[in-house]
Amino acid sequence: LVGVGWNGGYCALFCDECREGRYEWCSTEKITGATHDGGHAEYIFAPFSSVLSIAEEALETHTYAELAPIMCAGATMYETLRTTKWSPGDVLVIQGLGGLGHLGVQYGRKLGLKVVAVSSGSAKAHFAKQLGADLYIDASSTDAVQTIRSLGGAKLIIATAPSAPAMISLLPALSKEGIMAQVGADFSPAGHKMEVSNPLLVNNRATVMGWTCGASKATENCVRFSVMAGIKPIVETFPLASFPEAYDKLLYGSPNLRCVITFD
Numbered sequence: 001l002v003g004v005g006w007n008g009g010y011c012a013l014f015c016d017e018c019r020e021g022r023y024e025w026c027s028t029e030k031i032t033g034a035t036h037d038g039g040h041a042e043y044i045f046a047p048f049s050s051v052l053s054i055a056e057e058a059l060e061t062h063t064y065a066e067l068a069p070i071m072c073a074g075a076t077m078y079e080t081l082r083t084t085k086w087s088p089g090d091v092l093v094i095q096g097l098g099g100l101g102h103l104g105v106q107y108g109r110k111l112g113l114k115v116v117a118v119s120s121g122s123a124k125a126h127f128a129k130q131l132g133a134d135l136y137i138d139a140s141s142t143d144a145v146q147t148i149r150s151l152g153g154a155k156l157i158i159a160t161a162p163s164a165p166a167m168i169s170l171l172p173a174l175s176k177e178g179i180m181a182q183v184g185a186d187f188s189p190a191g192h193k194m195e196v197s198n199p200l201l202v203n204n205r206a207t208v209m210g211w212t213c214g215a216s217k218a219t220e221n222c223v224r225f226s227v228m229a230g231i232k233p234i235v236e237t238f239p240l241a242s243f244p245e246a247y248d249k250l251l252y253g254s255p256n257l258r259c260v261i262t263f264d
Contacts, residue, residue, distance in 0.1 A: 001054040005071035005219040006212075008032040009047030023049070023215035040243060042263045052220035058227045065260040069099065069233040070226050073258065075213035077104040077158065078222040080181045081111060083211075086155045088112035093154040094133075095170055096161035097124055099258050100183055103233055104158050105131040110229040116154070118144050118170065119161075139166075148173035160184045164191040171208070172200060179207045235260045 010026035012018050017025040030047060033039020038046060058067060077100055086092070092113035094104040101117070108115040109132030117128040120140040128136035135151075137144045148154050153175030159167035164186040171180055185191070196208060213219060226232075236256035238246040246259045 001056050001058065002051050003054050003067065003071050003219075003223065004032055004038065004044070004046045004050050005052065005075060005216065006032055007050060007215050007219065008034070008036055008038075009050035010215055012049055024212070024218070026215075040240075040261050042240065050216055052216045052223065054220075054223055055227070058223070061230065062227060062232060065235045065237050065262055066232045067223065068260055069103075069235060069258040070223050070231075071219050072213060073100045073233065074103050074107075074226055074231070075219040075222045076100060076183050076211065077160075078107050078225065079214050079218055080104075080158055080183060080211045081107055081113075081156075084156055084179050084181060085177075086113065089114060090155035091116060091148065091151050091153065091175070093118055093148060093157040093170065093173065095119075095157060095159040095167065096184065097128060097131075098160060099233070099255075100160035101158075102127075102131055102257055103231065104160065105133050106229075106231045109133070110231060113156075114151070116148060116151070118148075144170060145173045154178055156181065158183060162186045162191075164188070164194045168194060168196055171196060171206070174204060174206045177205045177207075179209060182208065182210050183212070233258050237262045239264070 007024055008030035010018050010023040011028050015027035038044035090113055092108040093116045094101045095118045097117055097119045105115050105117055115133045116135045117133040118137045118139050122138050125136040137147050154173050155175050155178050157170055157180045159182045162184040167182055234257040237260050240261055243261055249255050250259050
């Protein structure tokens with residue numbers, strides 16, 4: 001059993017990034033479904049370097065539709081947590097409870113962090129608790145920054161909502177030497193011109209960083225951990241014939257976290 005994630009492979013030998021072992025930054029920039037076909041196909045030719053191995057036992061607990069988003073959204077959240085500095089018991093803030101955020105809450109819980117979910121609307125409180133959040137903050141009615149600071153501040157904030165102003169609004173909630181990792185992408189003018197407080201960064205030795213999911217081996221490790229820990233994305237499945245419906249729902253409607261095309 002194999003899979004192909006968002007990262008569509010790498011040259012492995014010829015660019016400086018690959019020669020230094022940073023395969024996700026390969027200068028060829030291969031992306032599944034973008035630079036080569038295969039994002040929503042029943043059969044594909046995939047570059048060998050993009051393929052990851054999945055234990056057959058994974059199908060005892062996860063469906064194909066549940067495994068697929070782990071290789072994109074899951075890998076993004078898991079790798080962000082794996083590569084940043086924190087200790088068990090530290091406060092982790094997940095901003096947004098969408099396709100990325102609902103997985104981030106689960107990973108944070110399994111890794112031993114105190115997970116605070118931040119979103120808008122009181123209706124999401126029960127959902128956040130079901131995922132494993134220790135605390136849910138409705139940012140539309142509560143001062144999220146003040147509430148997080150009352151906990152001692154966040155060692156790590158993973159901002160998933162594609163809104164630069166929403167991301168930056170949580171920056172003062174970081175603890176000393178805290179990190180804000182932005183995994184949501186805001187392509188609006190606000191996202192291209194994002195303003196942060198210089199004194200806040202300097203005085204707190206805070207860090208603002210971006211992150212995308214890694215290459216095939218990192219994604220393989222994420223899938224293995226997810227299966228072992230029982231972490232699953234919430235998916236809504238569509239047959240291939242209903243692809244236009246799924247795509248429209250993703251762009252204009254209310255997708256149930258992750259829309260997945262199936263070939264049953």
